[in-house]
Amino acid sequence: MQLQYPLFYTFHFYLFGVIALASALAFVTRKSPVAAALWLVNTMFAISALFVLLDAQFIGVMQVLVYAGAIMVVFLFVIMLLNLGHPSEIADKRGLWATLIAVGMGIVLVAQIMVVSSGKVATPYVMPPNFAADQMKKLGAVGTVAAPLFNEYLLAFELTSVLLLVAIAGAVVLGRKRDGRAG
Amino acid sequence: MLAESLALSAALFTIGVVGVLTRRNAIIIFMCVELMLNAVNLTFVAFSRVYGATGQVFVVFVMTVAAAEAAVGLAIIIAIFRHRQTVNLQNINLMKG
Numbered sequence: 001m002q003l004q005y006p007l008f009y010t011f012h013f014y015l016f017g018v019i020a021l022a023s024a025l026a027f028v029t030r031k032s033p034v035a036a037a038l039w040l041v042n043t044m045f046a047i048s049a050l051f052v053l054l055d056a057q058f059i060g061v062m063q064v065l066v067y068a069g070a071i072m073v074v075f076l077f078v079i080m081l082l083n084l085g086h087p088s089e090i091a092d093k094r095g096l097w098a099t100l101i102a103v104g105m106g107i108v109l110v111a112q113i114m115v116v117s118s119g120k121v122a123t124p125y126v127m128p129p130n131f132a133a134d135q136m137k138k139l140g141a142v143g144t145v146a147a148p149l150f151n152e153y154l155l156a157f158e159l160t161s162v163l164l165l166v167a168i169a170g171a172v173v174l175g176r177k178r179d180g181r182a183g
Numbered sequence: 184m185l186a187e188s189l190a191l192s193a194a195l196f197t198i199g200v201v202g203v204l205t206r207r208n209a210i211i212i213f214m215c216v217e218l219m220l221n222a223v224n225l226t227f228v229a230f231s232r233v234y235g236a237t238g239q240v241f242v243v244f245v246m247t248v249a250a251a252e253a254a255v256g257l258a259i260i261i262a263i264f265r266h267r268q269t270v271n272l273q274n275i276n277l278m279k280g
Contacts, residue, residue, distance in 0.1 A: 005184065013184060013187065014187075017187065017191045020191065020195065021191065021194055021195070021198075024194075024195050024198045024199075024218060025198060027198075027202070027214070027218065028198055028199075028201060028202040028205075028206070028211075028215065033208060033210050033211055036211055036214060037214060040214050040217065040218060043195075043218065043221070044221060047195075047221050047224070047225055050188070050191075050225060050228075051224075051225075051228050053184075054184065054188065054228050054229055054231075054232055055232055056228045056231065056239050056242075058239070059224075059228055059239050059242050059243075062242075062243065062246060063221075063224075063246075066246050066249075066250060067217070067221065067246070067249070070250065071217065071249060071250060071253045074253055074254070074257060075210065075213070075214060075253070075257070078210065078257045078260065078261060079210060081261070082260075082261065082264050082270065084208075084210065084270060098204045098205050099201075099204070099205050101204055102200055102201040102203075102204040102205055103201070105197070105200050105204075106197035106200065106201060109193055109196065109197055109200075110190075110193055110194075110197065112193075113189055113190060113193040116189070131232075131235065135236060144236045144239065145236065145239045145240060145243060147236075148236055148237055148240050149240050149243065152237075153240055153244075156244065160244060160247045163247065163248070163251055164247065164250070164251055166251075167250075167251030167252075167254045167255050168254070170254075170255045170258065171254040171255055171257075171258040172258075174255065174258035174259055174261075174262050175258040175261055175262065177265075
């Protein structure tokens with residue numbers, strides 16, 4: 001069951017994992033919102049590399065296009081539109097209690113993960129070891145995602161388009177200037 | 184690589200939680216939520232290697248919801264900024280009793 005990974009693979013997996021962690025830590029500790037946003041983009045690039053290493057090439061491309069390309073550009077756009085690029089004058093951090101609660105939640109989460117990963121995976125549901133790579137060969141990187149998306153999850157996929165429409169309408173209504181009139 | 188991916192995504196998620204709880208800038212808190220969504224996506228992809236490609240489909244859905252959430256949330260932040268001239272959550276306590 002346990003696959004042997006070549007050293008090249010393992011090295012790059014750990015490399016991008018360390019880059020993602022270091023960038024995420026830099027991201028939460030930056031004072032300036034622009035610097036934080038750029039560190040978050042770095043994290044997302046590292047995670048997209050991890051997606052490619054985990055046999056999800058299409059998701060990796062989507063990650064770069066949608067997250068790093070679209071969502072983060074919107075964030076930077078808003079930061080610069082509202083002129084928030086400078087570090088805030090008042091202290092940005094909250095008090096000691098919030099930090100303690102956050103650290104406590106982190107410890108609980110890590111404990112849960114350790115319990116889960118020490119347990120055994122229910123074998124009837126486990127795919128054969130090379131399942132992901134084989135499916136990639138058979139259907140291609142896009143087909144692996146597209147086949148279930150357009151068969152089993154077609155209804156959810158169509159509802160997603162409704163969600164996006166609602167989001168567009170909501171953003172326009174919220175972002176509109178109110179010139180005295182109601183609405 | 185499943186255990187390593189899960190550990191990494193737990194660490195990233197925790198960093199996001201710490202950011203949400205300790206920062207006061209609304210935009211940075213919002214970006215921390217995006218980081219948490221990314222960590223969950225990593226979990227989905229890691230499990231999709233073991234349980235089949237359904238996890239990758241879920242990642243597509245999560246990305247769509249994240250995009251919708253970013254659009255609406257940033258519109259709300261812009262609307263708040265117009266009223267209060269700040270995005271510091273310390274000063275935004277309209278709903279406090």
